[in-house]
Amino acid sequence: MKTKVVVVEDEALLLMTAVAIVEEAGFEALEARNADEAIMLFERVPGIRILFTDIDMPGSMDGLMLAKAVRDRWPPVEIIIVSGMKQPDAGALPERVVFFSKPYDIQQLTNALVSMAA
Numbered sequence: 761m762k763t764k765v766v767v768v769e770d771e772a773l774l775l776m777t778a779v780a781i782v783e784e785a786g787f788e789a790l791e792a793r794n795a796d797e798a799i800m801l802f803e804r805v806p807g808i809r810i811l812f813t814d815i816d817m818p819g820s821m822d823g824l825m826l827a828k829a830v831r832d833r834w835p836p837v838e839i840i841i842v843s844g845m846k847q848p849d850a851g852a853l854p855e856r857v858v859f860f861s862k863p864y865d866i867q868q869l870t871n872a873l874v875s876m877a878a
Contacts, residue, residue: 761807762786762787762788763786763787763788763809763810763877764787764788764790764805764807764808764809764810765782765787765788765789765790765808765809765810765811765812765873766790766792766798766801766802766808766810766811766812766813767779767782767789767790767791767792767812767813768792768793768794768795768797768798768811768812768813768814768817768823768826769793769813769814769817770793770794770814770816770817770818771814774814774862775791775793778812779791781866781869781870782812782873784870785870785873785874787810787873787877790805790808793817794817794818794819794820795813795817795819795820795821795822795823795825795826795829796819796820796821798811798813798826798830799826799829799830802830802833802834802837808834808837809836809837809838809876809877810837810838810839810840810873810876810877811826811827811830811837811838811839811840812839812840812842812873813826813827813839813840813841813842814841814842814843815841815842815843815845815846815848816843816844816845816846823841823842823843824841824848824852824853827839827841827853827854827857828854831854831855831856838856838858838876838877839854839856839857839858840857840858840859840860840869840872840873840876841853841857841858841859841860842859842860842861842862842864843859843861843862844861844862844863847859847861858872858876860872
C-alpha cells in the first residue's frame, strides 16, 4: 500500500505539479485546495502519513495554522510546508516540519518525502 500524502495548494497548476511530484515519488496524493478540505481528508481517510501544504491560501486558516492543527490532532503525521511569499521564523513552525521556498528543488522535495515515509 502506498503512503498517503495530503497535498494542499489553492493554485490549480501548482496543485497539479505538486501532486505529480508526490505520485512520481511513489506515493498516493490526496488533493485539497484549502485547509478545510485538508482537515476533512484527515478525518475521513485513515492512514495519512504526510501533509504537504502551501502557507498562503484562502479559507479559515493558512498553511502554518493547518500544520499546527494537524500536529495537535494527528501527531505522527510528518509535515512539509512550502511558500513563495514568506520564509517563516523557526519558532513559527511546529515540531518536525521541513520548509521549502518556491520554486522548490524537486529532488530535495522527493528526498524529504522518502525519508518521512521510511
